[in-house]
Amino acid sequence: MGEVKKSSIGSSLNRVEGLPKVSGKSCYAADMNVPNQLFGGTVRTKLPRGRVRAVEFGKGIPWKEFTVVTAKDIPSKNAITCLIDDQPCLVDGNFQHAEEAVVLLAHPDRGMLQKGLANVIIHEEPLPAVLDLDEAADASQVIYGTDNNLKKFVIQKGDVDSVWSKAWKIVEGVYRTGAQEQMYIETNGMLAVASAKEGVTVWGSLQCPYYVHKALLGVFGFPPEKIRVVQLETGGGFGGKEDYPSLLAAHVALLALKSKKPVKMIYDRREDMAATTKRHPSRTKHRTAIDKDGKLLAMEIEFILDGGAYTTLSPVVVSRGGLHASGPYLCPNVRVKTRAVATNTPPHGAFRGFGAPQSLFAVERHMEKVARAAGLAPDEFRKRNLIKTGDATATGQIVRDCVNLQALLEKALAAANYHEKRERFARKNPTSKIKRGIGFSVFMHGAGFTGSGESYLASVAAVEAGADGKIHALASNTEIGQGKNTVFTQIVADALGVDPSLVVIDQPDTKFVPNSGPTVASRSTMIVGKLLQDAAIGLKQILLQGKYIRAGYSTKEFQTAAAKYVKQFGKLKTYAEFQLPAHIHWDDVNYEGDAYSTFAWAVYVSEVEVDTLTYEARVTDFVALQEIGRVVNPVLAAGQIEGGVTQGIGYALYENCVYKDGRMINNQMSNYIIPTAIDTPNIKVMFEEVPCPWGPGGAKGIGELPLDGPAPAILNAVENAIGVSVDILPATPEVIFQAMKNAQGGH
Amino acid sequence: MKKVKSDKLATKAKSATKAKSAKKKDSNLVSINFSLNGKQVGVRVHPMDRLLDVLRDELGHFGTKEGCGEGECGACSVLIDDELVNTCLVPVLQVSGRKIRTIEALKGGKELAALQNAFVVQNGTQCGFCTPGMIMAAVHLLETNAQPSEEQIREAMAGNLCRCTGYVKIVKAVQMAAEEIGGGLL
Structure with missing residues (x-):
């Protein structure tokens, strides 16, 4: 054991589960096998909306070898509990989207299972469907509730209507973004055992063990202690394994209960892409008033998300989107009208950024246009309007973060050589078929749950000494590649004043770990890390006050003392529960007050080239500068930024979900294109560290931030290159071609 | 570096594996x-x-x-x-x-020491699911080109998709391994 390491926060400890990952030893869902297991599969609807008239089991299949589950086999409630209970576990009569599960099959042989799945025929009767956001928003055809709305709210600051008549200029714009697939490389997968006596246990690829736990409680009606959810090594999530695993877990557990055997269900890529959640498509309309000095007077924003067929997480996604819709600007009069509307497509769900990438794309494209109308350079216009410490946001939240966005902007532009390049590209582009451009975005991301979400959750985390004196961190937050295991190790080691090797991160298993909430919303480090820090300090105090250790103790002494305490008293365990900082006040009904306890702030600069023969755009250089409080682990944090930026490059230029009759038709990796190593530039990541008083060691959340900024920076660069606005994501060659054609046509 | 405690049942189940099917x-x-x-x-x-x-x-x-x-x-x-x-x-x-x-296969060899170590140190692995394939692609690259340029690394890894890293640290890991092996990998 090494010397006491007083501050492992801020050092780049190697990923603690790195070695099994690089040697192929980590156990993912598909790698787990148990004796006598069956393989499960799902038969789904094909029409976008309708009624199941009959289910036919084809001839020539030995059906008696199969376990067959339909809605009739559900012991308790046919609903997947999320925010509300509108999504059925299995179709019973009417259905609201294609790819909705109707029949579940299990068989010992995978080949026979495939034959069985192909021979269940669902006879469907169509009902009128609404397939896109515009149609759903105008509500001429109602498919959900009375107006297709899944959620609706308004943010008001000042009085926008009093401004229009005295404005120097008014600038309008419409911005659209498409769905985006999370494309974790490991598809969704689960294994379950179940019996009425023992209850249900599921092992799987998931982000939020207690979400799954809650959904299984509803479907099975068992007491909470008879539902156990265990996370296996998870091959990426990005939000895609936030709510959908609840549905998959219920399916696989129903098959296990009926067959009385373990059942394993691993989606293949096509099923995963067609049936599971994506980023919400959006439409944002901006109307902005400025005065002669280029100062913002009013921002009116209509922000609409396509939620798909059921509520799932859409109310919270649209909430975050709406709260980021006016960007990092000070404006005296703001009105943001937001809605999530229902369409007959598979539900859209969480994806890194959670509504903010859509609304920030719109506002950062729009500010580029407003700057032009004001006759100001993009950076000069931003500088006149960026929010400062002490200013009020659209919800009236006073910015307490010590942030200097003007300085961040200057630093990022200097690092990207923005002004020199802008001048050089303007000079060279007229004679080149390859047009080059450079653009930037300024943005923020609220860390942790929106508003009072963290209060409702009341997360609990614990640390406990083992008999060997090792210290176990107990939390339900999952390692999905982001580095949670390592960051938690550093935070706990730092709080205890011991070497990180004394800390063990226990596998999230609802039987053993408290509910520290889901692994979402950039909250693990800041919120749960803080709880673990508090719990660890408590544990250390017990040993200090009991004189088991003295100040200046070594790691070895600490371990020996912890082991001695456990031997003497049987247990050494401390808990911490989330307390909302006293200054946070949030009004859920009127959307007023402190939307987030803190924000991460950033400026991203992108350089692109657009080939005017093929209309392809490519990112050739990228600078990502962010203020995320204290950086717990610089190497892991940079990895988060680089990965998020790359997903943002895909979102901006390549990733196009194509739907026909409510079904995704390019549900393969060969025709849904994500960036490869040759599509991505070398991303320059820079951190500005201003310690945040609420996070452990001064840290804020960073997970989602890097997906917010790339798309607007890239599209601003595209505009700089070709002199034409492109306001649709993804900006595929077809979209760029159309925009250039429209511009030539004088539109 | 520590190994994270994984679920005991899962580990046991994995080693006890092989779902033998009726097709035998x-x-x-x-x-x-x-x-x-x-x-x-x-x-x-x-x-x-x-x-x-x-x-x-x-x-x-x-x-x-x-x-x-x-x-x-x-x-x-x-x-x-x-x-x-x-x-x-x-x-x-x-x-x-x-x-x-x-x-x-990489157990014990110098490929293991170099590439596996470099992928951990450089954070070239995040969720880890693409990593085995990614490392095999890197082994292939370094066996055929001991001192690849960044462009050659990106080209060689372009058939392997990673959704977590943005490839920057994968490229760095391969560069680090190549340097450590000093061109002697085989």
């Missing part, structure tokens, strides 16, 4: 022999079974992953006679008498 009695099965990580192995399988499934389900080599099943993502990459191949596209019959190396 099938008369369409053939015997196929090949070299796997330096050892001769024989399996009785359907000739059109995917090599990926045979490696995982028959031979318990779970390091090779399935990401797409259509040769796009590279998560199932292995080396067959020193060539980088997607095992989801290979009928097992084709590897009869050939030499296969998987991520499990």
